[in-house]
Amino acid sequence: MTSLIITEKPSAMKSIAEALADKKPTREKGIENTYYYVLTHKGKKLIVGCAVGHLYNLAQKNGKGWTYPVFDLEWRESYKINKKSDFTKKYLDTLTNLVKEADEFYNGCDFDLEGETIFNLILEKLIKKKDAKRMKFSTMTKEELVQAFETPMKSIDKPMAEAGRTRHWVDYVFGINLSRALTLSIKNATKSFKILSSGRVQGPALKLLAEREIEIQKFKPKPYWELESLGDLYSQHKKGKFWEEKGVKKIHEKIKNEKSAVIEKITRKTQLQSPPNPFDLTSLQLEAYRLFKINPKDSLAVAQSLYTKAYISYPRTSSNQFPANINLRSILQKLEKQEEYKKLIQELLSRKDLKPNNGKKQDPAHPPIHPTGIEPKKISDKERRIYDLIVRRTLATLAEPAKRESVSVELDIKKEPFITTGIRTVEPGWHKFYGKYATFEETHIPNIKEGDVSKIKKIDLLNKETQPPKRYTPASVIKELEQKNLGTKATRASIIDALYQRNYVTGQSIQVTNLGLKTVQTLEKYCPEILDEEMTRKLEQDMENIREKKETKEKVLNNAKKHLTKILK
DSSP states (O other), X not given: OEEEEEESSHHHHHHHHHHHOSSOXXXXXXXXXXXXXXXXXXXXXXXXXXXXXXXXXXXXXXXXXXXXXOOOEEEEEHHHHOGGGTTHHHHHHHHHHHHHHOSEEXXXXXXXXXXXHHHHHXXXXXXXXXXXXXXXXSSOOHHHHHHHHHSOBSSOOHHHHHXXXXXXXXXXXXXXXXXXHHHHHHHHHHSOOOOOOOOTTHHHHHHHHHHHHHHHHHOOOXXXXXXXXXXXXXXXETTOOBOOHHHHHHHHHHHTTOOXXXXXXXXXXXXXXXXXXXXXXXXXXXXXXXXXXXXXXXXXXXHHHHHHTTSBOOSXXXXXXXXXXXXXXXXXXXXXXXXXXXXXXXXHXXXXXXXXXXXXXXOSSOOOBOBOSOOOOSOOHHHHHHHHHHHHHHHHHTSOOEEEEEEEEEEEETTEEEEEEEXXXXXXXTHHHHGGGOOOOOBOOOSOOTTOEEEEEXXXXXXXXXXXXXXXXXXXXXXXXXXXXXXXXXXXXXXXXXXXHTTSEETTTTEEOHHHHHHHHHHHHHOGXXXXXXXXXXXXXXXXXXXXXXXXXXXXXXXXXXXXXXXXX
């Protein structure tokens, strides 16, 4: 019997073939130089072939043209839809031949909505069967791939495939219809042609950014004053901001020549600072942007590359909880061979128990992002930085809490109350394991006691203004979309990227362009449903319900069609 494993990408094909081979796999030339692997695993004939992402995509059934609404769609070979997808033909041709040689089939694509959708379409269109076995894995390590092949799921995850196909249909009909409607509206009103786009998540995301832009534009700074004392101690008036100039000037006149302050009260508080949670995709993207200024779309691409090379686990996860079945001690023992982490890991391994500081987010498909223990070789600078961050985050989450001490000092300057605060790390705990990424304020307060007199060099009256709200960054807007349950962990970065491509937004400190603002203003006036967060959120939940067998694909598609028809009218 010959078994055919179909993977999502050529790199995964190579990893799986090498992992399952009893001896070095044979690389055979397929049609037009596409390669596949034929090998024997424990006396079993095995072929490993691959897709190259989506070999099938949605297209209009009836012709072309710029009309709307469009609801009649079909799944068609990607190369027949778009010239940019011509490269997929040779992969499809090779798989067409491989299918003829095989007796049984395995889904070796990534275990998520996209992977299940890719294989489901190959199963339907090419293999022409209703089911296949499913390899489920979260890392590309030899051990996990062998286990995934030897103990596969007996069936593909059909509800996940249904949810994935439904998402594609919903996103396609929203994207094509709204974009055509907007573009034709411009053409009819101005006689000029400019392609505008919108989408199910793109509209609410643009509105979110536009609201912040309008808030910044309308912002009127308000003057305020502060009093600060410089000397042995830096302190500020306890009131903080003074909103009336006359009153603060009077106080300043009273104390401006004073040369000493009495320490009235010292309050010390010690608190434990818990270790961070393991990385899910969003938190990794936020940290990569905070520390390295790597855009979320790029950090996902880098993490995906590290996963494909078997250095980390699958990155498109929303879990920040290590499940009990992950052998963290074994992972650390492998990592210990890397000199950079050796001492830190030995300290962790000396403990009887390894308990991660798990978060609250769960993902039924994959654990949080973590290293596999395999030492990276020949990786880029970006890959090295992201890898180091993931390793240190994993170590930090297994470490002890840090102990921090805060000090509040109240001073008296001619009966005026001033205050200064300090904070320091008493016991580093997990900070030591997170290393340079644990960036926390350390403000030293000298050794003083109540009743001491502190020398003053000068007392300044500062004239300041309130500041407008901060602009979103590519990372902070992704966090906001996640909190609002708009889009998915895998799509949010590309949605923000689309706003840049369409010239709706610009800059790393995201500024909405005039085009972006006018688009939102017009839609809010004539068709606010396009920008409706609630509708988008409901559709997200509907698709999750399909995955959990709580909702049918037909009902979700029908509801989406009704809603979109109303918008288009």
